Amino acid sequence: MRRSPVLVLALPLTGVVALALAVAAPGLATTLAPWTLADFVVNMNAAVTGTVTGVDVRWNDDRSFINTYVTVAIDELVAGEALPAEIVLVEMGGRVGRTLSVVEGVPVYREGERVFVFIERVDDIYRTLGFYQGKYTLEVDPVTQREMYVQRVPADGVVVAGPDGVETPEPVVYERAHLLARVREIAGVK
Amino acid sequence: MHRISVAIACLALGGAVIASSAGAYTLLDGKWHDPALPVPYRINTFQNETSVPGNDEFPDVRQSFLNWEVVTGAKVTFLEGPEVTTTNPCMLTLDYQNVVSFRDCGNQCTASCIGVTSSNYDMGNDYIAGNLGSLRKTDSDIAFGRQWAWITLPAAQQQGCSGRMIIQSIATHEIGHLIGIGHSTVAGATMFPSTTYCDQSLASLAADDIAAVTVLYDETIPVYQIGTHDVGQVRLGVTNCGNVGLPAGAPAGNGATGIGGGAGFQFPAGTNHLFEGSFIIGREAVSDTAVSDDFRWQDNANFLPQDADFVPRTNLTLLTPGTLADQESVSEFDDAASSRVGPLMTVGATPPLGVRVRLESYAWNDPGDDKYVILRYRITNTTAATLAGVIPGLIFDWDFTAINYATNGVAYDATNRLGYVSDPSTANRAGVRVLNAEGVRSFRALTESGAGADIHTNTTKHQWLISGFTQTSLSNRDVGMLIASGPFSIPAGGTAVVAFAMCAGTSLADLQAVSQAAQTKYDTVLSGGSAVEETAGVIGPVYALEQNVPNPFNPATRIAYRVPAAADVTLKIYNLAGQLVRTLATGPRMAGGHEATWDGKDDAGQAVASGTYFYELRAGGELLQSRKMQLMK
Numbered sequence: 001m002r003r004s005p006v007l008v009l010a011l012p013l014t015g016v017v018a019l020a021l022a023v024a025a026p027g028l029a030t031t032l033a034p035w036t037l038a039d040f041v042v043n044m045n046a047a048v049t050g051t052v053t054g055v056d057v058r059w060n061d062d063r064s065f066i067n068t069y070v071t072v073a074i075d076e077l078v079a080g081e082a083l084p085a086e087i088v089l090v091e092m093g094g095r096v097g098r099t100l101s102v103v104e105g106v107p108v109y110r111e112g113e114r115v116f117v118f119i120e121r122v123d124d125i126y127r128t129l130g131f132y133q134g135k136y137t138l139e140v141d142p143v144t145q146r147e148m149y150v151q152r153v154p155a156d157g158v159v160v161a162g163p164d165g166v167e168t169p170e171p172v173v174y175e176r177a178h179l180l181a182r183v184r185e186i187a188g189v190k
Numbered sequence: 191m192h193r194i195s196v197a198i199a200c201l202a203l204g205g206a207v208i209a210s211s212a213g214a215y216t217l218l219d220g221k222w223h224d225p226a227l228p229v230p231y232r233i234n235t236f237q238n239e240t241s242v243p244g245n246d247e248f249p250d251v252r253q254s255f256l257n258w259e260v261v262t263g264a265k266v267t268f269l270e271g272p273e274v275t276t277t278n279p280c281m282l283t284l285d286y287q288n289v290v291s292f293r294d295c296g297n298q299c300t301a302s303c304i305g306v307t308s309s310n311y312d313m314g315n316d317y318i319a320g321n322l323g324s325l326r327k328t329d330s331d332i333a334f335g336r337q338w339a340w341i342t343l344p345a346a347q348q349q350g351c352s353g354r355m356i357i358q359s360i361a362t363h364e365i366g367h368l369i370g371i372g373h374s375t376v377a378g379a380t381m382f383p384s385t386t387y388c389d390q391s392l393a394s395l396a397a398d399d400i401a402a403v404t405v406l407y408d409e410t411i412p413v414y415q416i417g418t419h420d421v422g423q424v425r426l427g428v429t430n431c432g433n434v435g436l437p438a439g440a441p442a443g444n445g446a447t448g449i450g451g452g453a454g455f456q457f458p459a460g461t462n463h464l465f466e467g468s469f470i471i472g473r474e475a476v477s478d479t480a481v482s483d484d485f486r487w488q489d490n491a492n493f494l495p496q497d498a499d500f501v502p503r504t505n506l507t508l509l510t511p512g513t514l515a516d517q518e519s520v521s522e523f524d525d526a527a528s529s530r531v532g533p534l535m536t537v538g539a540t541p542p543l544g545v546r547v548r549l550e551s552y553a554w555n556d557p558g559d560d561k562y563v564i565l566r567y568r569i570t571n572t573t574a575a576t577l578a579g580v581i582p583g584l585i586f587d588w589d590f591t592a593i594n595y596a597t598n599g600v601a602y603d604a605t606n607r608l609g610y611v612s613d614p615s616t617a618n619r620a621g622v623r624v625l626n627a628e629g630v631r632s633f634r635a636l637t638e639s640g641a642g643a644d645i646h647t648n649t650t651k652h653q654w655l656i657s658g659f660t661q662t663s664l665s666n667r668d669v670g671m672l673i674a675s676g677p678f679s680i681p682a683g684g685t686a687v688v689a690f691a692m693c694a695g696t697s698l699a700d701l702q703a704v705s706q707a708a709q710t711k712y713d714t715v716l717s718g719g720s721a722v723e724e725t726a727g728v729i730g731p732v733y734a735l736e737q738n739v740p741n742p743f744n745p746a747t748r749i750a751y752r753v754p755a756a757a758d759v760t761l762k763i764y765n766l767a768g769q770l771v772r773t774l775a776t777g778p779r780m781a782g783g784h785e786a787t788w789d790g791k792d793d794a795g796q797a798v799a800s801g802t803y804f805y806e807l808r809a810g811g812e813l814l815q816s817r818k819m820q821l822m823k
Contacts (some may be wrong), residue, residue, distance in 0.1 A: 043301050064285065092298060092308070099328075100311040103298075120301065130302045 041186040044118045044129050046080030048072070049138075049180070052113040053086070057094035066101040068094040070109040072117065078180050079187035080119070083126075089117070090125045105131040114138035116149050116179060138176065147176040215374045215381060215402035228269035229369065231255065234291035235273050242340050247357045250342040251290050254361035257380075257393065258369060261400050264407040266369055288368065290332045290361070292340075299335040305360045307332045307367040330368040334360065343393055351388035359385065359392035371402045417508035418453040419553040421517040422560030424694050425456035428551045430521035432484040432500035434565065434584060434692075435464035455620060457561065457694030463611070463620050465587040465595070465638070469500070469567060471525070471543060472655040474579025474677045474816075479652040482525035482543055485585045486646050499525045503546065514715055515552035515564075522548045524572070543580075544573035552716065561700075562708040564625065566689040566716065571680040578812055581631050581655045582688045583674025584622060587638045590669075591615065599665035600635045604802065608705050609633050609673045610698070617697050623705040625689040625712040627737050628675045629818040635661050636670035644670070659766055679814040689716070735807040735815040738788075742820035746789045749805060753779050757809040761786055764804045771798060774805070790821055799823075 041047070054071035070089040077083060093103040107128045109115070118134035119126050128134040136149035151172040174182075184190075233248050255268045274289055299306045309330040334340070334357070341351055343358040359380075366381050374381040379396040395403075416436055419426045427436040436452025454462035470483035482499040504522040512518025524546040548568040554560055565584075571577045588611045589595035599612045603621075607630050610621025624630045634654040636644045644650065654672045678686035691708035695701030736750040753759060761775035772793050774786040788805075791797050800823045806816035 039302070101308065102311075103306065103308050122300065133302070 037182055038186050040118045040130060040134060041079065041183060043120065044080055044134075045121045045126075046083055046119045047078040047117070047183050047187070048074045048080075048083065048119060049076045049078060049114070049116050050074040052109045052111055052115060055109055055111050057096055059096055065092070066094045066096050066099065067092060068106075068109075072115065075114075076180075078116070078183050079189045083119070087119070087126050089119070089127050091127055107132040107135040109135075136172075136174065136179065149174045149176055149179050215371060215376075215379070215398050215405075228267040229288065230269045230271050231288040231290060231368075232271045232274050234289050236275050242342060242345075242357070246342050246345070247292060247340060250344075250357040251361045253343070254358050254365050254393070257358075257362050257395055258365055258403055261395065261403050264400075264403040266403060266407040286329050288330050288332075292334050292336070299333050300337065304335045304338050304355055305332065305364045306335075307364045309368070327370075332361070332364045332368060341388075343390060346388060346390060351390075353387055356388060356390055356393065359389055362393050362395070366399065366402075369403065370406050371399070374398050374402070412502045412505045414502055415506040415521070416452050417506050417519045417521075417551075419517055419519070419551060419563045420453065420459070421510060421553050421555040422563075423458060424553075424561055424563060424692070425453035425459050425462075426551070426553070426563040426692055427452040427454060428506070428519050428521075428549065428563075428565070430502040430504060430506040430549075431523050432469045432547070434467035434469065435586070436466070455692055455694075457618065457620060461591060463588055463590045463694075465589045465592075467584060467586040469547065469549075469582070470585045470651060470655070470672065470674070471545060471547075471569065471580065471582045472652045473543065473577070474581060474656055476656065479649050480541055480543055481648045481651045481655065482545070483585060483651060485651070486587070499542070500547075501526045512552065516555045517553040519551045520548065522546060543577065544571065545577070545580075546570045546572050552711075554711070558707055559711060561695060561704045562691045562693040564689060564691050564708060564712055564716065566625075566687065566712075568685050568687050569678075569680065570685045571682055574682050576682060577678075577680045578814060579677040580680055580686060581674050581676040582678075582686070583632070583655060583672055583676075584690055585651070585654075585670070585672040586622070587636075587668075587670040588620070590620060595668050596640065597666050598669045599667075600663060600669040600671050602633045602635070602659065602662035603702065604630075604659075606702050606705050608693070608702065609635075609671045610693075610701055611669060611671070612698070618695065619698050619701040620692075620694045621701055621705065622671070622673050623691040623693060623708060624673060624675050625691055625709055626675055626687060627817075628678070628688075630673060631676045631816070631818075632656065632658050632672065632674045633662055634672040635664040636672065637664060637667050638670040639668040642667075658768065677816050735805075735817055737817055738805070738819045742822040744790070744822050746787055747819060748785055748787050749774065750785045751807050752784065753809060758811075759784075760808045762806055762808075763788060764806070765798075766802055766804075771803060 050072040052070060053073050054069075056069045056071075057066060058069065059066055068091045070091060071086060072089060073086050074083060089109070091106050091109070093101045093106055095101070115138065116136040118129040120129040120134075133151070136151045139148055139150050140146070141148050233251060235245055235248065252270065255270075258264075259267050271287075274291075298308075307330055310328045334355075339354040340357050341349075341354040343356050345351075346354070346356050362380050363385075371381055376382060376396060376398040378391060379398040380392045380394070381399055381402065382392075385392060412430060415430045417428050419428065426434070428434060429436060435455045454464040455467070456462050466485065468483045468485040470481065470485060472478075472481040484498060484500050500523040502521070502523050504520075506519055506521035508517070508519045510517045525542040525544070546569075548570070550566045550568070552564045552566070553562075567582060569580065569582055588598060588600070590598045590611045590613045594613045594615045597613055597615070600609065601612070602609050606623060607625075608621050608623045610619050612619050632655055634657065636654075638644070651672075655674050673690070675688045676686070680686045689712055691705055691712070693701055693704045693708060695704045734750075734752040738747040738749045740747060749761065751759075751761060757779060758777060759775060759779045760773065762770055763772040763774060765771050770793075772788060772791065774788055775784070798821065800821050802818055802820055804816055804818050807814045
């Protein structure tokens with residue numbers, strides 16, 4: 001066996017997908033921080049929807065830290081400042097060769113994933129605002145066929161162990177149209 | 191990260207979760223390895239950006255380390271090094287130093303982040319292990335967000351606190367991450383993932399925190415150890431944690447000193463043929479995908495490290511010479527860590543089966559017996575109920591010579607109950623033979639990398655365990671194999687025994703002869719047989735399904751079985767495809783011994799073909815035991 005040079009951290013899939021909940025306020029789940037949408041809107045540079053077209057993991061220039069570079073093709077600017085049609089989010093951590101660096105709470109992206117993201121710009125570098133709380137994944141409710149934005153807690157260190165095995169907190173779920181409308185409303189976008 | 195609007199953020203490696211019926215803590219997948227050494231750390235006083243006057247926050251940080259160190263029963267200590275007074279080392283960097291900073295030099299703890307812990311790990315060039323302590327943690331750094339107002343615990347107690355974060359509270363939480371503890375669901379615990387301004391309680395460890403650090407740094411849990419059989423022509427690494435054939439070089443620094451490094455499986459000495467190998471155990475039921483092993487986890491989306499289900503329970507003792515062989519080892523492990531998940535393994539963890547396993551390994555240096563090592567596993571059911579349909583085995587990723595791994599082949603020799611590997615570059619062969627009387631339950635040839643590489647999850651591993659002989663050969667690729675015996679029905683407290691011979695030969699014929707010599711040695715010197723043993727003093731139901739006599743047979747054979755109490759019993763015969771061939775017994779049976787005879791005919795009265803058949807005993811519909819027999823015409 002030869003090892004792959006890149007590790008893409010995976011989303012937890014064992015959690016209960018509470019898609020039946022049309023709207024769940026953030027912060028109610030045990031391990032989610034109760035930042036409100038308003039907190040995000042106030043602190044963001046932009047909020048966008050888009051598709052992840054690439055995930056790359058590299059050392060920084062002086063090989064002191066590993067970053068994960070997530071390329072997002074922007075579908076829609078929901079609120080905030082104008083952005084290029086394609087941006088690269090620089091997230092902390094990842095694996096290069098034999099070295100693994102992990103930051104609990106940093107959002108995890110997968111190629112092909114459709115997302116809603118609050119973005120902050122720090123020193124001309126884009127990244128997800130507020131760690132994993134700033135990112136949602138678009139999923140289709142298998143029952144209603146409606147599009148929902150789902151936020152799951154990354155498994156590192158925030159899963160809980162029960163007597164019968166492993167459980168993960170319930171995800172935060174918004175109806176797609178509702179989330180976008182709410183963000184626009186808070187941001188004053190007409 | 192944050193809380194209040196703030197949850198404490200951390201960075202830490204991927205997580206194991208040790209299922210605890212009482213506790214709600216989580217353990218991250220990596221701790222400081224050498225229990226004899228303190229964990230070093232340095233405090234960065236350069237460009238201190240907190241609002242605390244002077245450097246008064248640093249005594250609070252030191253006390254935070256002590257909060258963990260004083261826990262009775264946990265072997266974790268710290269050693270403070272020189273203060274960092276210059277720009278570097280910066281926080282969150284891979285610099286092999288553990289640094290606590292109040293200076294966010296990388297803008298990495300902004301916005302909602304009040305504290306962050308980052309950890310780096312060396313997975314090694316040939317990362318294998320996958321046990322608690324298997325990843326080599328190289329450094330962890332802690333930083334605090336400069337956007338918050340901070341206050342020390344003594345100042346808060348003396349002067350009051352309003353709208354500030356208490357350093358000792360947040361630092362104690364982050365240091366918990368530094369030593370390998372994840373978040374807890376117990377409100378009020380230090381490791382609970384949210385807090386409020388002025389919360390002093392986190393500076394005092396709760397019972398859940400104490401349980402976590404005690405489990406992670408339990409003074410009574412042996413360290414991971416490797417022993418190497420080296421008295422014969424083959425070399426084999428064995429461990430006290432389920433791994434078989436750890437290659438040389440892995441995993442240095444994990445406490446393996448004094449026993450020897452991993453030899454992999456070498457023949458001749460110096461030429462390793464294993465990338466990794468592990469004991470694996472699951473159950474027969476199709477719906478029960480709980481599998482415990484220390485083999486890799488890999489699916490289409492992720493390359494993940496090992497399943498890390500086993501925990502050492504004794505030290506590994508290697509004796510040369512031994513009592514029954516020229517070299518012997520003995521050690522024990524259990525599957526208590528089977529529920530672990532984390533960023534490296536985020537899906538599919540399953541609960542432990544509840545088994546404790548004793549590995550006894552034997553090697554000889556006599557000509558004729560010097561090209562194999564016997565591994566005997568005694569599997570004890572530690573649960574309160576019978577474990578039915580238990581299938582234990584071994585799973586390997588071969589590199590039949592590391593250089594030629596991509597052109598290897600794998601095949602199965604039913605006559606010798608032997609799975610083996612080959613490569614066009616050499617006439618040599620290596621393989622594994624099942625020695626216990628139950629024979630081979632399943633053999634699966636695997637592709638370990640390249641085109642068509644197999645997915646390795648609990649679901650696929652379970653499928654391989656129960657699927658019989660659906661894919662028994664592959665060629666011209668990076669190969670692996672799973673070979674399993676059973677199934678066993680193990681009563682509470684009872685023990686089942688399986689044995690394998692790791693063999694090598696200069697040709698296929700030589701390999702087969704070597705495996706036969708191993709069988710003879712097992713049957714004579716190691717008492718042979720198999721079966722489910724009862725533990726002394728344990729009273730429990732005992733069903734027994736004996737090996738058919740004679741075997742192989744023609745034209746008829748007898749099958750003896752025993753039931754402990756009156757029960758509805760079925761005794762059925764299946765072919766290798768899993769098709770029912772003949773029902774030998776069905777209906778109520780009184781307690782005691784019974785016997786059935788099979789005349790080699792199916793239920794329609796037609797004589798069946800020569801070959802291998804399974805017969806299985808069920809009571810009340812539950813599979814109790816299955817065995818294999820050979821019809822030869």
